[in-house]
Amino acid sequence: MLRSMYAGVSGLNAHQQMMDVTGNNISNVNTIGFKSSRVTFKEMLSQTIQGASAPQANRAGTNPQQVGLGVGVGSIDSDMSSGNLQSTGKTSDVAIQGDGFFVLRDGNNQVYSRAGNLNFDENGRLYSSSTGMLVQGWMADANGDYGDFNAQNIDDITLKQEINAQETDKVKYGKNLDAGAMNSLEILEQNLELSTASGYGEELSFSLQETEEFNVWDFTLNASNSSTEFSSNGETFDDTLKGKIKLDNNGNITSFETNEGLATEVDLLTNPLVTTIVDPSGTNPDETLSLSSTDVNNIFTNSTGVNDANVDLAFEQTAKRNIAVDVFDSQGGKHTVVLPLEKTANNEWQISDSDEDFSVDGITGTASLGGDHTITFDANGNIDGGETVELTFTPAGPDMEQTVELDFSAVTQFDGSMTANFTNVNGYEDGALESFSFTETGDVVGSYSNGLTQTLAKLGLANFSNPAGLMRQEGVFQTTSNSGDPELGAAAQGGFGSLAPATLEMSNANLSQEFTNMITAQRGFQASSKLITTSDEMLQELVNLKR
Incomplete structure (x- = not known):
């Protein structure tokens, strides 16, 4: 009993x-x-x-x-076994999905935890909010690269509180220039009612037709009276005169020629156009009015001074793309560079040093490309020449000449869209750390006030042959002779679980x-x-x- x-x-x-x-x-x-x-x-x-x-x-x-x-x-x-995950929305929270433990430093000892409620202290060190112990991992270099993930180089994770300014030395451009872009030339007003000294006159009409050639328009000059004749350089034409007018990108006439019925063109810029008007009554002799071309706003003027005969044209340069990009000097000063790309011929675009739109911080003449730079494209719309050019300017702060390589190798020229723009700028101003977050692979990414995000570190994880053999102590686990030594590594590789940002693992x-x-x-x-x-x-x- x-x-x-x-x-x-x-x-x-x-x-x-x-x-x-x-x-x-x-x-x-x-x-x-x-x-x-x-x-x-x-x-x-x-x-x-x-x-x-x-x-x-x-x-x-x-x-x-x-x-x-x-x-x-x-x-x-x-x-x-893993507990359920709870979304918290807090960027400093992280949970392990699968095997592994966070590595913490307790003095000179390493301990392990599944609790991912983390935070940073005033020195920028990542620690466990539950225990106050420092979280271990691997720090990234300036390029975001790590060394080997092993126990020899694992250390406290410390966030960089500030990023120093970096000078811009390269700007990459991409997307598309419109292959079908054309400048615009319109007739605003025409006054071609000509009167002779004898009191009889003629009414002329001028019209334009766009061609497939860049900055080239077909023109037609008609007389209302079929007996009126046009002549120039010894050549006589009927009452209708046809030809081509060519302009440069500033709207100046570069060629004003007629080839109506001729083997070769007659240049009306150097050979005045004569209009012979016949008196319908036959009592007066024929009289002539000579019209000469001067500029785009007044291409015809009455050379006899009998009346103010003119055609007013409006030219608009629409085959142009001004691209503004912010670059930074060595002290972090921001400067806005406006780069004008203007079409100069089919499959050819140019950036001119003398273009009034070419400016730095709104001031023209302060930057140089070493002369006009031409970008050419092949028949398939791919860049064929002028892939890169160096821009030089002297920012006021550092007061030293700065060189920026402009890379157009990714720009295309296809019909229909004008989307060409910068795609990447490698400089930035200085910035202070504003927030941080974790990725599924354990990277710690910092967000700075200058808009830059940078990979700063990677959380270390530990795995054991027998995790149930770990010993509990004050909310963390310690190794024992039956747990085995820890295997250290990064999340989502080598048998380690991935991480769930802004999430905590529940009991x-x-x-x-x-x-x-x-x-x-x-x-x-x-x-x-x-x-x-x-x-x-x-x-x-x-x-x-x-x-």
Whole structure:
């Protein structure tokens, strides 16, 4: 009976420990990254009353007779399975999806945690908000590259609080220049009602037609009277004169020629056009008016001064793309460079040093390309020449000449769209850290006030052959002789889980299972206590036999 009483005592102890573990699991149901535990029981040593006997010729063998001495705790196992993820929206939170632990530094010791509620202290060091321990990882160089991911170079993660200014030395351009872009030439007003000294006159009309040639228009000059004749350079034409007019990108006439009925063109810029007007009555001699071309705003003038005959044309340079880009000097000063690309011929565009739109900070004449720069394209719309050119200017702050390479190698020329623009500028002003975030691969990305984002570090993760063999201590895990040494590496590679930014891993304690365990522990404890009281009653009956 004493054995049954002590068996009941062992049952009380075992179920009390089960209740302790269950209570700990329930109390940590909202603890970030918590891993629940479970208790397994084992039978204690049994007292052998009679050993087993082997079978004999005339008698069967007998089994051993043993009385158990109670129950003990066989193990308290950690459940290292992942908990559910909770989105927090906080950029400093991060959770591990899969295997691995965050690596923390506690003085000179490394410890491990699944809790990803992280933050930065005033020195820019990343630490665990739950424990205050410093998070370990690998720092990136200026190009965002890392060395080897190993234990020798893992260190505290410290964010760079400021980024120094960097001078712009290259601007890349891309997208499309419209192959079909044409400048515009329109007739605003024409006054070609000519009057002679004898009082009779003629009314002429001038019209334009756009051609496929760049900056070239067909023109037609008509007389209302069929007897009127046009002549120039000894050549005589009927009452209709046709030809071509060519302009440069400033709207100046470069060629004003007629080839109507001629083997060669007649240049009306150097050979005045004579209009012979016949008196319908036949009483007066024929009279002539000479018209000469001067400029685009007044291409015809009455050379006789009898009347002010003219055609007013409006030229608009629409085959042009002004691209503004901000570049930075060595002190971080920002300067706006406006680069005018104007079409000068089919498949040819030019940037002119003397263009009034070519400016730095709105001031013309302060930058140079070393002369006019021409960009050419082949028949397929791909760049064929003039891929790069160097822009030089002297910013006021540093007061030293700065050279910027302009790269047009990615610019195309297809019909229909005018989208050419800069695609990349490699300089920036100085900036202060405003925020940071994590990526799925563990990169720590800083966002700065100058609009720059930079990869600064990578979180280190640790993995174990037997993670359940880790020992808990103040909310973190430590290695033991049965957990194995940690394997360090980066997230999402080499068997390590990926990261979920702005997310936390919740406790993996299952409340429904824990409440069931609590009932089981309670009933086991109750039964064990009943065993003690029953044994006590039996002892009491034994004492009463003396009476």
